[in-house]
Amino acid sequence: MTPQEILQGLYDETLVGNAPRVLELTEEGLSNAMEPQTLLFDALIPSLEEVGARFERGDFFVPEMLIAGRAMAGAMERLRPLLAETGVATVGKFLMGTVKGDVHDIGKNLVNIMLEGAGFEVIDLGVQVAPEKFVAAIEEHQPDIVGFSAFLTTTMPMFKANINALEKAGLRNEVVVMVGGAPVTQEYADAVGADGYAADASACVKRAKALLDARRTKVPA
Ligand code: B12
Known part of the structure; x- marks a missing residue:
């Protein structure tokens, strides 16, 4: 062939x-x-x-x-x-999950693969992840970035619910929040107060690295 x-x-x-x-x-x-x-x-x-x-x-x-x-x-x-084949050292820890009510995971899994390929350590919480589960996992793993994936217009509002849960747990400033998924736009990401959005996996890698660089120069170690 x-x-x-x-x-x-x-x-x-x-x-x-x-x-x-x-x-x-x-x-x-x-x-x-x-x-x-x-x-x-x-x-x-x-x-x-x-x-x-x-x-x-x-x-x-x-x-x-x-x-x-x-x-x-x-x-x-x-x-x-x-x-994911790469020799790159870990550039950061990325916690990822599809939001509550949503079972779409192909796009999320693709993002994970590309992040791993770029040297991120990825912790994947799977699908239908409730806000409390994100909070508990952030406390346990202390990631640099948390990513919320949503593929339905009806589950996109979970981004805001997740961010509210992080605020309530006092974790909002501890972690960079990225959002994505087929119906998500930059405008929506801004409206819910996310730090970053990307339309696809390779854009996500670039944006994640840029957000971490910005954070590391701002917050002295
Ligand atoms: C396959 C599929 C399913 C499968 C999911 C299988 C699985 N394991 O994922 C099944 C059959 C289960 C399914 C179910 C449903 N689906 Co469906 N599904 C799709 C379909 C055809 C493909 C989605 C996909 O995987 N695309 C491939 C990936 C690679 O997509 P991608 O967007 O390019 O992904 C990139 C970005 O989104 C981004 N990204 C993704 N996540 C993240 C996260 C972060 C942090 C960042 C930065 C970036 C990022 O990077 C990805 C990689 O490059 C889409 C059609 C479409 N065009 O999207 C409909 C679609 C998403 N589904 C739809 C619907 C309506 C449903 C159902 C409600 C149908 C029903 N009546 O039951 C249910 C809902 C179930 C639920 N509660 O979640 C609608 C949503 C409409 C809407 N606006 O809300 C769509 C758009 C179809 C359509 N055109 O109407 N579905």
Whole structure:
């Protein structure tokens, strides 16, 4: 198969949620010396975007979204160690979770992989994380940054609830707060009082590093 055929195959098979075939094509791409990033950004992510568009049009329903998401997640497990391969020393500790009421984790997991690749130590609390759980985990792990992920307009308000919980626990100034997820915008991030927003995983890495640099120059060690 040519690289183009592999990408097309990955796109088509993710769209129909054929997880075994997606994994095979991922292997085939890698054994043909294709970059993991190419497989991800030129086939897997565009395919999930199309899944979302079809769902919006009423051509796809939740089961189709679910199997497509699973097919993508299987490929990501294979790509994870390759994307995260790095010799960089730990640049900071990042605590991440999808907010309460929300089970979307593919975008969050991708951010985690890229953060690990850039040298962050990542603690992932998973999905449906309640404000109290974020508070307890911040107390336990003392991260530099906490990230809230939300994929639904109905769960985005949890950012504010989480930030309020941090304030109440006296932790708001101890940690940088970043927010993200498909429906989130810079304006929304500003409105809820987050310190940072990023539209995708690589932007998140850049923003996280910049926020830490700014904080470290401001707060003497
Ligand atoms: C797969 C999927 C599902 C799967 C999730 C599987 C999983 N394990 O994640 C399942 C089937 C479970 C699902 C369920 C639902 N879903 Co859904 N889902 C999707 C779909 C198709 C893809 C999402 C995805 O993973 N994208 C891939 C990643 C890579 O996306 P990404 O945005 O590029 O991610 C980047 C950024 O967001 C950013 N980022 C992410 N997190 C963070 C965190 C921080 C801190 C930072 C800085 C950045 C950051 O970096 C990421 C990587 O680059 C989207 C469509 C879409 N276009 O998003 C709908 C979508 C999100 N779902 C939607 C809906 C409506 C639902 C349901 C309510 C459907 C229902 N009626 O039951 C349920 C809700 C369940 C719940 N309570 O959470 C809507 C949301 C609409 C809205 N505006 O609220 C969407 C947009 C579909 C649509 N077009 O209508 N879904």
